[in-house]
Amino acid sequence: MNIAPRERGPRRLPLAATEFLAWTGALAYPVLLCVTAMDEREPTGVRLLPFAALAVLTLPLVRRRPLPALLLILAGSFPAVVTSASAAARQPFMPGFEGPGWQLATLQALLSYAVVGRIAAGHGGTARTATAAVLALGTHVALVGHYRTGADNHLSSVMFLVLGLAATWTTAHLIHERREHAETVRAEAAAHAVTAERLRIARELHDMVAHSIGAIAIQAGVGRRVIAGHPDEAKAALAAIETTSRDTLAGLRHMLGALRHTDPQVPSLDPAPTLADLGRLVATARDAGVHVDIEFRGERRPLPADLEAAGFRIVQESITNVIRHAATPRCRVVVDYGDGALSLTVTDDGRGRGTPGHGYGITGMRERAALLRGRCTAGPRPGGGFEVAARLPVPVAAR
Template sequence: MCRRAGGGYDQRMSALPQRRARRFTGAALIWCGVALYPCVLFFTVSTRGLPGQLDIVLSVGLTALVMAQLRRRPLVALGILGFAWIVAFMQVKSGAIAGLEILLTDVAVGYITATHARRLSVPVAVTTGVLQVLSLAAWRFVDEVFLSTAVLAMAVTWMAGDSIRVRRAHAEALREQATAQAVSAERLRIARELHDMVAHSIGIIAIQAGVGGRVIATQPEEARNALDAIEATSRDTLSGLRRMLTALRKDEPGAAPLGPAPGLADLDRLAAATKDAGVEVELRRTGEPGPLPPDVDLSAYRIVQEAVTNVVRHAGTERCRVTIDYRGEELAVEIADDGCGGVVGTGYGIVGMRERVALLRGEFTAGPRPGGGFRVAARIPLPAAVA
């Protein structure tokens, strides 16, 4: 096994220089074609054309190649494009060549404006517009109307590209804001749940302290038991708070839900409710179940709850499998289905699950399964005392 794995690694490493060489060769050929573009265009518009209209085919193909390079090297591609068409227009001064020069360079400027900041797009648009006007001014048949049309076309192209860029930036900002709000809402929900957990623990401590204070003189053994319970409860509570509250932001206070927090022991009830909704949940528990910290138990339950809810809403299947694996030093949770919901949606349930696991310093993955369906998996480390 080791030899096969090592051999595969050696093969991949030996093939790496070949892939790099092929990539370099491809890039070199592309830029050679881009560099030859002005010469080919010159022969195309001049009377010394290549036989069989080969020059027209080469010009069209190299024009598309130069336009494609706007994505990687926008300024270089625009410079070559503008230089080639200015030279072509100076060779054959005609309205068709002038129109193609304006059209192609304006399209390139519009793309740069839509994909780059104004500090780059404004100088590019101004420089290109000035070169267009200077090249057209050398044509004795051009008039002020034609020059004004060229300037107006450049201005409209820049405004259209800038509008597209602004809309994209605004949409990206809205997505980031929505994600941040989802994370904040999930953290606030976790904080409220921790509030209930801490209130429950403090209540137990208060009761045990009262019992110990009443029986310490007459029943020392009962008082010792009460102190042991206080110590164990306080240690568990402080451990959970230390792992989670240090990472939580301060949010606006809200009404905290009352009642005991759910845990993995309530998965059977969750499975029954999910079955009523039309999806049968197959529960699997492996390893040696043991007591879990309240925050880990609650977070694991919420992950299963959210994942199963997504199966009901989006998977379009009648079954899913939930696996709880007690591994001693960590708790592993997996929810898998064979449905059609194989793409991460636009909602924020997965964002909340990832946030919960991150606060517990665990690992979280979610995505389509190779054979179809969807899989959500989380690994949450357990404190040393519990492990």
């Protein structure tokens, strides 16, 4: 037997090694930044490329430890900018030229503010974020006097730094709020899904157990009354009880087995009931002493699974209520395959079932219909008896 080799994902460095490399690069950043700033060649824009390239060394630590990374960036920014500005001031060929000090300072300010934004987006308006913002702004404001001359230039640089930090803070705060809102929405959706699943399970259990227990109760009562004088009828009642009980236990076993599966791709062990299974309901009701007349109208055709299951459960619950409460030997079911909707009507001539809407059965039928954008009504008939009427819209693609 050939066994295919198990696919292996890309190999990753151990956590300790990754942490070591991140710290090593970040610690080397201020040293290399100062060494690069000591170059006293003629200041040009090309000299800024090494400073920008060195920023890559801090990125791994920024992702893991943003606040220590910010401290290292600031620790390298101050001496590098001062050194660059001093080197430009000593150039004899361009007196009064400010050199690349202001460009380097701007580059370092943008890098520092990006780290502050990373902290603010992850922690919101906390003390850590405020500390990072104050440190970054204070460091770069203190550097302005080293690379700017004149009161106007000094003031404009300080305003640029303040506005840049404010824009960074605002953007990061919006990102943080959006992330929190998304988490809240996901949590609410998960809670709603859990509640919906619990209601679905409750409806399935109610429809399955209530129908079976009602039929078993009727058969047990028949057997008790006839066991002395008509043993054959008592035997038939016991056989019906046995069959119904086995079917119910099998259904419960399938349902519990499906619930134990954690893989959503695993299909349910118990297929969803369809309108084609109504004959089984008729047989069970007949064993319980209620004759069910079913009339199908329109062209019988397969419908979506959720529509078929809802229709079956509504008819099942209605017949169960007839068996348990109506005290009548007959009921009538009409299944109408209309062009735009599936209509279900269950009527009987019994004594009724009290105030409509009480109990879980009728509530469950209404919930099933509402989930499919339909409606279900249940109540006494004007001439006596009880009626359940449901209308379930059929999707356009299934018409």
